[in-house]
Amino acid sequence: MSFQNPVFIPGPTNMPEDLRRACDMPTLDHRSPLFGEILHPALEGVAKVVGTKKGEVFVFPATGTAGWEVALTNTLSPGDKVLATRNGMFSHRWIDMCERHGLDVTVIRREWGEGIDAAAVEEALRADPAIKAVLATHNETATGVVSDIAAVRRAMDAAGSDALLFVDGVSSIASMPFHFDDWGVDVAITGSQKGFMLPPGLAITVFSAKAADAVEGAGLPRTFLDIRDMRKGYAAGGFPYTPPVGLLNGLNLSCRRLLDEGMKGVWARHHHIAEGVRAAVEAWGLELCAVSPELYSDTVSAIRTPEGFDANRLVAHAATRYGVAFGTGLGEVAGKVFRIGHLGSLTEPMALAGIATAEMAMRDLGLEVESGSGTAAAEEVYRGAGAPMAMAAE
Incomplete structure (x- = not known):
């Protein structure tokens, strides 16, 4: 790592x-x-x-x-x-x-x-x-x-x-x-x-x-x-x-x-980053664990992998090959989902790095994901009108 x-x-x-x-x-x-x-x-x-x-x-x-x-x-x-x-x-x-x-x-x-x-x-x-x-x-x-x-x-x-x-x-x-x-x-x-x-x-x-x-x-x-x-x-x-x-x-x-930053600004920033991740998931042809949009979290996305694919392999591969940490599935969804955390100190370029890494790891492991599809979908969200400014300067 x-x-x-x-x-x-x-x-x-x-x-x-x-x-x-x-x-x-x-x-x-x-x-x-x-x-x-x-x-x-x-x-x-x-x-x-x-x-x-x-x-x-x-x-x-x-x-x-x-x-x-x-x-x-x-x-x-x-x-x-x-x-x-x-x-x-x-x-x-x-x-x-x-x-x-x-x-x-x-x-x-x-x-x-x-x-x-x-x-x-x-x-x-x-x-x-x-x-x-x-x-x-x-x-x-x-x-x-x-x-x-x-x-x-x-x-x-x-x-x-x-x-x-x-x-x-x-x-x-x-x-x-x-x-x-x-x-x-x-x-x-x-x-x-x-x-x-x-x-x-x-x-x-x-x-x-x-x-x-x-x-x-x-x-x-x-x-x-x-x-x-x-x-x-x-x-x-x-x-x-x-x-x-x-x-x-x-x-x-x-x-x-x-x-x-203002709490409304903090909430808007998290929602904005999350929307880019969700756009990437859709572009990959995958689904979230949350069963409907009103339940989608703005801090973490649990992403279902195809039936028969061990999602833990993806998390392990991303860590060993690219030095990037994603969350594993827990309990009843262990091996069925991997999690992308998108909360705290995070910006659009940082989120894009995570999306790109997840995409590479999936392709490395043989999942049918089109190269660049997730990042392109997220970019359209992040470039969109009305996007919040980056978090307060460090």
Whole structure:
């Protein structure tokens, strides 16, 4: 693998040089007032990125998986009932975590490639008013499927449910439209290594007042991930334990960078890059795992290869022959899809390099793909009128 080439996995994403340097800083006394000058602007920046004026931001030295656990353990008790849709690997893993914590999980099963069915959510909530939380994966990274979170909230309200709404936004927040307050989200979860364009190492969570109020009555054990301890630390300008100072410094700069571009501009840029990738897929004569256009993700495309062809061969060949990383298929779509991540620090020329590499790898392995077809289709999208400007200067 070559460090000169951008990566096209759906995370960790490519790091702009200024963000990488922001994380690479001298040792700082994290109990000094200087740390608070890094911490508090970072928390305020996250709140703006996710679209909240009411929610509390809690950032832990971990990854998105720990963010799932933050949501569960701070609000629920053993035996509590939760409702979750299983439509991909990451929703599956969140369900597994619930079961390991002794929660009573009702699972709505969907085909991998489909989104969350809001009507099924409403039906399940009407059938069992005791459900205390609804888990929704906004963007299923394994299948390239985005679900309508506003529709899930409307379904909850229509059912008269008082359940909390937990949303996995790991591969959507800071890249795709996300409206914490307007959608009525109670806990949102993401990580540092995707839309925020940083190394892995931060579990970023946002709590509504309703979710924060549930903490005192929650019976699941937590220590390292207790938001009450984190809140006390923030009030004193620090953490309850040693913080990842460099990563938080990077998060502060990342939020400034995103907000300077404007979140609508960030979302438009991601959609624009994704449209070029989707045009290439169509030109190759292939299909996306997502079953319909309204489900297409603007951060990752899971591309189905022809029946009988092992998509993992393509990923391995691209890595060994061209030094370029694509994502493999996971779970039920392992070997059936390869994934092109198109989020974070990415421009049209960078995306074209990934499309061209995928095209070469497919042709090398005998797939009937016309030379230049994908890149030509993407170029027409990227050259089109109204294309957004490149991301803010590094």
